[in-house]
Amino acid sequence: MTDPAASTLFQPYQLGSTTLRNRAVLSPMTRVSAEADGTVTEQTAEYYRIFAAGDFGTIITEGSFIDAAHSQTYLRQAGMATERHVQAWRRVTAAVHREGANIIAQLQHSGPQGQGNAHETGVLGPSAIPARGEQLAMYRGQGPYPTPMPLDVDGLTRVREAFVASALRAQQAGFDGVEIHGANGYLLDAFLTDYLNHRDDNYGGSAQNRIRLSAEIARAVRTAVGPDFTVGIRISQGKVSDLHHKWTGGVAEAATIFTTLAETGLDYLHVTEHIATEPAFPGQDSRSLAQLAREFAPNLSIIANGSINTSEPAHTLLEEGAADLVAIGMAALSNRDWPLRVLREHPLEPAFSPRKFGGLATVQDWELDADAQLTIQ
Numbered sequence: 001m002t003d004p005a006a007s008t009l010f011q012p013y014q015l016g017s018t019t020l021r022n023r024a025v026l027s028p029m030t031r032v033s034a035e036a037d038g039t040v041t042e043q044t045a046e047y048y049r050i051f052a053a054g055d056f057g058t059i060i061t062e063g064s065f066i067d068a069a070h071s072q073t074y075l076r077q078a079g080m081a082t083e084r085h086v087q088a089w090r091r092v093t094a095a096v097h098r099e100g101a102n103i104i105a106q107l108q109h110s111g112p113q114g115q116g117n118a119h120e121t122g123v124l125g126p127s128a129i130p131a132r133g134e135q136l137a138m139y140r141g142q143g144p145y146p147t148p149m150p151l152d153v154d155g156l157t158r159v160r161e162a163f164v165a166s167a168l169r170a171q172q173a174g175f176d177g178v179e180i181h182g183a184n185g186y187l188l189d190a191f192l193t194d195y196l197n198h199r200d201d202n203y204g205g206s207a208q209n210r211i212r213l214s215a216e217i218a219r220a221v222r223t224a225v226g227p228d229f230t231v232g233i234r235i236s237q238g239k240v241s242d243l244h245h246k247w248t249g250g251v252a253e254a255a256t257i258f259t260t261l262a263e264t265g266l267d268y269l270h271v272t273e274h275i276a277t278e279p280a281f282p283g284q285d286s287r288s289l290a291q292l293a294r295e296f297a298p299n300l301s302i303i304a305n306g307s308i309n310t311s312e313p314a315h316t317l318l319e320e321g322a323a324d325l326v327a328i329g330m331a332a333l334s335n336r337d338w339p340l341r342v343l344r345e346h347p348l349e350p351a352f353s354p355r356k357f358g359g360l361a362t363v364q365d366w367e368l369d370a371d372a373q374l375t376i377q
Helices: 042-053 083-098 153-172 187-192 212-225 250-261 289-296 311-319 330-334 338-343
Strands: 013-015 018-020 024-026 058-065 102-108 177-181 230-236 268-272 301-305 325-328
Touching (some): 042 058, 058 083, 083 102, 083 153, 102 153, 153 177, 153 212, 187 212, 212 230, 230 250, 230 289, 250 289, 268 289, 268 325
Parallel strands (some): 024 058, 230 268, 268 301, 301 325
Antiparallel strands (some): 013 018
């Protein structure tokens, strides 16, 4: 591409009620660097400010737990559950806004993948079936995942209410929107996953039933925050505990999921795969998950995420119309000015291996050196 500035990547975009300066989004990444009660710090504000100064149009934060009960997933995870959390997040949103970027809060309930909670013992899920695999050491976990306690009707009500209350807190904290975490094996995705959800009520069985809780929460959040606040949801097939999972119903299941969510009042779908440009169902269909979301939810904006380390997949997804926005993850950690580097055709540093961060995924001091990170001025 001869003139990067003319590409779709660097054009403004209207995401719900929010005008974005470009199509580059910082992907949500768990950093377990909050205080013990989930309060984010001045370090958090500087961490996100640097990405905004690097010309990302939108920042989606790490997932924040939504209540002082069972929603916390990791020790020292950020929270959006108390007034103290709100006050601390205001410093972050102000820092990002000063750099001209927008910021969206991701709201998360751990579900069966909980491995560190300062408030309650035990984890919740659709059924008494543990997540596969082992807890993540980089987030202070060890051993197999615990067997969850199945949520009853009252428990489902509490979950919906917690998402709504947390979204309202994010609004008070100065965020431009919220993203409901419905992906990666956490609570809402556990309901969507057939092998974790053996319920025989309206929340189990068919794909329509398994996406019901996510849809109800999306509607409730939209109603609570009003029309002038951006609301999206993150959706995936793979999980923290099962990276290669595919929806067993294939394209038909994708159609049910995306058409249902498209009717809830959401502004966007954030679809994440290991590789965003690859077919969602190899051997069955050539379309990526982003392309399927586009087809079955044509009225929603689509954010694509997954191994978008260089400009090539970003341009492909945007120019071919599969996505409206692209979310950059690991490559952003090594290139906090990723958009500027692409715009000015400056070489990108290779995406970091997680080993770069040592044993824990906490924010490192070297990440807060703005002069070292923002090399393109």
